[in-house]
Amino acid sequence: MIETRDLTVVYKSRNSCYTALDKITMAILEGETCALIGPSGCGKSTLLKVLAGIIREFEGQVAIKNQPVMPKRHRIGFIPQNYGLLDWKNVYQNVTLGLRIKDGKKKIDRNDIAHILDLLGLKGLEERYPNELSGGQQQRAALARAFLLKPDLLLMDEPFSALDAITREEIQDVFLYVWKKNPVSTILVTHHVEEAVYLGKKIVILSDSPGRILKILDNPLFGENDLRNKEDYFQMCLELRKIIKEDWSK
Numbered sequence: 001m002i003e004t005r006d007l008t009v010v011y012k013s014r015n016s017c018y019t020a021l022d023k024i025t026m027a028i029l030e031g032e033t034c035a036l037i038g039p040s041g042c043g044k045s046t047l048l049k050v051l052a053g054i055i056r057e058f059e060g061q062v063a064i065k066n067q068p069v070m071p072k073r074h075r076i077g078f079i080p081q082n083y084g085l086l087d088w089k090n091v092y093q094n095v096t097l098g099l100r101i102k103d104g105k106k107k108i109d110r111n112d113i114a115h116i117l118d119l120l121g122l123k124g125l126e127e128r129y130p131n132e133l134s135g136g137q138q139q140r141a142a143l144a145r146a147f148l149l150k151p152d153l154l155l156m157d158e159p160f161s162a163l164d165a166i167t168r169e170e171i172q173d174v175f176l177y178v179w180k181k182n183p184v185s186t187i188l189v190t191h192h193v194e195e196a197v198y199l200g201k202k203i204v205i206l207s208d209s210p211g212r213i214l215k216i217l218d219n220p221l222f223g224e225n226d227l228r229n230k231e232d233y234f235q236m237c238l239e240l241r242k243i244i245k246e247d248w249s250k
């Protein structure tokens with residue numbers, strides 16, 4: 001389980017303090033997906049960075065499997081907004097980087113890598129460097145790296161934002177396919193209501209800055225086959241949109 005209790009993050013500079021997150025209390029069960037939705041600047045990335053162990057100065061408690069966050073102990077896959085690819089490494093080197101660091105060269109399974117690269121439409125691009133890829137291809141390379149790591153916790157900051165509408169749906173399905181084979185606890189930040197309903201078993205709605213929890217919804221439709229074509233899906237999207245409009249305009 002991933003838990004935060006009264007998590008508060010204040011960014012401090014020389015002359016000012018800025019509260020980015022205000023008393024966030026939430027829990028994600030083992031193998032659950034959670035979509036985090038909130039207005040721009042409400043602290044979504046900040047929350048992921050705390051869970052990834054990148055931000056260490058905070059108030060309150062944060063635990064992964066009952067232990068404080070320790071990137072060396074926990075296997076955390078983190079896809080930041082800028083994808084986090086290394087410019088001087090090619091696609092193959094980038095996607096295998098996490099594996100090499102965590103497990104060493106010997107554990108690298110070339111078939112697994114080829115399968116994931118194929119699923120994500122990156123076959124044939126292995127030798128390219130990030131500056132030779134489109135934004136969407138870079139984003140898919142970041143996804144490949146995170147999937148291959150087989151993390152205990154997967155954190156994704158707007159992971160499909162650079163993709164066109166159709167590719168986005170295809171890659172969302174690739175995510176679900178990979179997740180169903182290996183149901184990793186996942187938190188994904190999204191600005192899209194439809195994406196939150198499609199990919200979140202739990203949907204956490206944050207307020208405008210400083211981010212507070214407005215509502216946590218359990219999504220009974222998560223994982224249903226052919227969900228995008230179902231009436232219940234449209235209804236749930238409408239409901240979520242209504243909640244957001246009411247709460248964010250307060």
Ligand SMILES: Nc1ncnc2c1ncn2[C@@H]1O[C@H](COP(=O)(O)OP(=O)(O)OP(=O)(O)O)[C@@H](O)[C@H]1O
Binds near residue numbers: 018038041042043044
């Ligand atoms: N290092 C920092 N120092 C000071 N303030 C920061 C820092 N990083 C972020 N902030 C501020 O904290 C707030 C939350 O930022 P954060 O990036 O977490 O928001 P977000 O919800 O992810 O935004 P978006 O949806 O636009 O990506 C913003 O007002 C931002 O300007």
